Amino acid sequence: MAAIITLSLLGIVLLYIGLYKAKKALLPTTLIGLLVALGFEICDWGKEAVPLFHGMVIFDHFALSFSILCILLTALILLLSKAYFSAISTNIAEYYCLIVFSLTGALLVNAYHNFAILFIGIEIMSVALYILAGIRRKDLYSNEASLKYFIMGAFSTGFLLFGITLLYGATGTFDLSGLRQYVVDTPQGISPLFYAGILFMLVGLCFKVGAAPFHFWVPDVYDGSPILITTYMSTVVKVASFAAFLRLFDYVFAALNDFWTPILLAVIVITLFVGNISALMQTSFKRMLAYSSVAHAGYMLFAILSLGANSASGIFVYAVAYSLSSVVGFGTLILVKKYNGSDQFIAFNGLGKSNPLLAVTLTLAMLSLAGIPLTAGFIGKFMMFTTAMNDYHITLLLLAAVNAIIGVFYYLRVIVHMYFKSAEEGTTPFVMPLNFKMVFVIAAILTLAVGIYPQCLIGLF
Amino acid sequence: MTIFYFVAFLSIFFALMTIFTKNPVHSVLYLVITFFTFTIHYILLNAQFLAVVNFIVYMGAIMVLFLFVLMLLNLNKDTEPMKSNLVKIMGTIAGMCLIATVLGALKVIETNNGFVTGNTDFGLVKNLGKILFDEFLLPFELSSILLLTAMVGAILLAKKDKKEA
Numbered sequence: 001m002a003a004i005i006t007l008s009l010l011g012i013v014l015l016y017i018g019l020y021k022a023k024k025a026l027l028p029t030t031l032i033g034l035l036v037a038l039g040f041e042i043c044d045w046g047k048e049a050v051p052l053f054h055g056m057v058i059f060d061h062f063a064l065s066f067s068i069l070c071i072l073l074t075a076l077i078l079l080l081s082k083a084y085f086s087a088i089s090t091n092i093a094e095y096y097c098l099i100v101f102s103l104t105g106a107l108l109v110n111a112y113h114n115f116a117i118l119f120i121g122i123e124i125m126s127v128a129l130y131i132l133a134g135i136r137r138k139d140l141y142s143n144e145a146s147l148k149y150f151i152m153g154a155f156s157t158g159f160l161l162f163g164i165t166l167l168y169g170a171t172g173t174f175d176l177s178g179l180r181q182y183v184v185d186t187p188q189g190i191s192p193l194f195y196a197g198i199l200f201m202l203v204g205l206c207f208k209v210g211a212a213p214f215h216f217w218v219p220d221v222y223d224g225s226p227i228l229i230t231t232y233m234s235t236v237v238k239v240a241s242f243a244a245f246l247r248l249f250d251y252v253f254a255a256l257n258d259f260w261t262p263i264l265l266a267v268i269v270i271t272l273f274v275g276n277i278s279a280l281m282q283t284s285f286k287r288m289l290a291y292s293s294v295a296h297a298g299y300m301l302f303a304i305l306s307l308g309a310n311s312a313s314g315i316f317v318y319a320v321a322y323s324l325s326s327v328v329g330f331g332t333l334i335l336v337k338k339y340n341g342s343d344q345f346i347a348f349n350g351l352g353k354s355n356p357l358l359a360v361t362l363t364l365a366m367l368s369l370a371g372i373p374l375t376a377g378f379i380g381k382f383m384m385f386t387t388a389m390n391d392y393h394i395t396l397l398l399l400a401a402v403n404a405i406i407g408v409f410y411y412l413r414v415i416v417h418m419y420f421k422s423a424e425e426g427t428t429p430f431v432m433p434l435n436f437k438m439v440f441v442i443a444a445i446l447t448l449a450v451g452i453y454p455q456c457l458i459g460l461f
Numbered sequence: 462m463t464i465f466y467f468v469a470f471l472s473i474f475f476a477l478m479t480i481f482t483k484n485p486v487h488s489v490l491y492l493v494i495t496f497f498t499f500t501i502h503y504i505l506l507n508a509q510f511l512a513v514v515n516f517i518v519y520m521g522a523i524m525v526l527f528l529f530v531l532m533l534l535n536l537n538k539d540t541e542p543m544k545s546n547l548v549k550i551m552g553t554i555a556g557m558c559l560i561a562t563v564l565g566a567l568k569v570i571e572t573n574n575g576f577v578t579g580n581t582d583f584g585l586v587k588n589l590g591k592i593l594f595d596e597f598l599l600p601f602e603l604s605s606i607l608l609l610t611a612m613v614g615a616i617l618l619a620k621k622d623k624k625e626a
Contacts, residue, residue, distance in 0.1 A: 131614030196566035
């Protein structure tokens with residue numbers, strides 16, 4: 001809770017800093033605030049997890065680990081933001097403030113124990129992003145992204161709310177323990193309202209995590225938003241949504257899995273194929289990453305499909321691997337777009353020669369996304385496939401393996417462009433700024449560390 | 462009970478009118494009437510707070526906003542995007558499936574269920590306040606962050622940039 005309060009106050013402090021035009025202080029203050037919040041989260045680790053504030057929030061190891069991941073990712077992304085926002089407009093303080101508020105929402109979503117908090121958390125997280133997606137006000141794509149995200153977000157929230165209402169109608173409570181008690185107490189006489197509620201919650205959450213067939217907003221929104229905001233959306237928001245998804249289905253709906261397993265199975269298969277095949281078709285790196293993020297949502301849903309003791313750690317490891325690689329991928333794109341003016345694959349030609357460090361870290365990120373051994377992505381995929389294996393979803397595994405191979409193909413394409421194609425005439429090599437170097441090296445080291453010694457993360461749960 | 466059926470009939474009638482009128486301004490006006498019938502429903506259910514909020518926020522603020530936007534947009538037949546029949550048919554089928562799901566869930570519900578008949582004083586402002594400031598205090602406080610975010614964002618998007626001026 002202390003972390004949430006810290007972040008709320010940090011947002012307001014940032015607004016005041018903006019008011020007094022102390023622009024130099026913005027980034028350091030934000031980072032210090034994030035560190036303090038991180039400290040509070042780590043301090044809570046040893047404490048006994050009980051629902052607080054009339055059962056509204058619970059800070060168990062699940063919530064804390066996902067919150068720590070969200071805070072660290074935000075810190076990494078904000079490190080890249082130096083000189084990024086000031087190129088867009090003069091109101092930088094508000095951007096930092098909105099990101100921090102959005103992070104507050106993500107922490108609430110990670111730790112909810114009552115649907116009221118889930119709803120408010122998701123809304124805080126998304127409302128800030130509707131605006132951030134549209135901060136390039138003169139850019140039509142940015143406007144489109146913002147509007148589309150807003151309309152689809154409002155629509156999916158409608159599904160979520162209706163689901164919550166139906167569940168309340170069946171059980172008379174918003175509290176997760178109460179709902180769980182209802183499922184346990186009445187195994188035979190579960191109200192049809194409850195089933196309809198599960199369906200609506202499933203649809204609402206699939207919208208939020210961007211799983212097909214509810215994914216159609218993802219490519220346009222990710223493509224149109226400023227790259228830094230896309231990075232935030234595709235990492236922190238996705239991680240938090242998955243935490244909410246897993247908590248709800250693991251804690252409350254697990255006993256009713258006969259009902260929702262076929263639906264989720266269909267969603268996963270469609271997501272994998274739509275995501276991977278569309279990603280294969282793209283010529284733009286940004287759009288490719290957007291579709292690949294849809295595909296990764298499909299892999300992460302494996303953990304929810306086959307709930308078990310390893311679900312939480314599996315989804316966490318996968319989220320770490322995917323987020324770190326995404327940060328590097330989008331970070332590289334920021335640099336390439338800035339200096340070469342294009343986000344097509346061709347713009348990456350010759351990077352291997354002109355910027356060896358950049359090329360190596362990006363290669364590592366792509367290999368991790370593809371799931372090559374010795375990277376974190378491999379461990380994530382391995383854990384996901386093992387959980388699905390335990391439930392004997394053999395067909396699903398075969399389809400997923402086919403998809404993983406398609407994935408390798410389009411991730412390797414970037415590497416081919418960087419190392420085996422020479423740059424066009426007239427492109428000047430650029431120097432990597434120090435903050436980018438720092439973030440990329442940290443992400444690369446973490447990717448390798450998790451890949452070689454995954455026990456450090458799995459042991460957390 | 463007769464009042465209920467009469468008001469329910471009016472709600473459905475005006476809701477259908479909202480969809481079927483060609484003129485967007487008329488459509489919005491029918492929507493206002495639909496919301497007004499909802500307000501009557503809330504009063505019949507003894508839910509004062511919901512009735513007042515519905516009346517002020519939905520009927521007042523949001524509908525006026527709708528009307529303004531419509532008048533500014535200058536909608537007519539030329540600017541209206543044509544939808545293909547396929548999309549219409551798909552939309553109808555999907556909508557009907559949704560109705561079937563929800564009605565199926567609602568049909569079997571037992572009307573003597575405690576949550577349905579419920580406590581008739583539940584919607585009174587006094588009881589609502591007691592719950593809001595006791596059990597639901599944390600979400601109530603947190604919604605302030607939501608409102609602040611929305612305010613900051615609205616100003617950020619609407620304010621003129623100095624560079625451009």
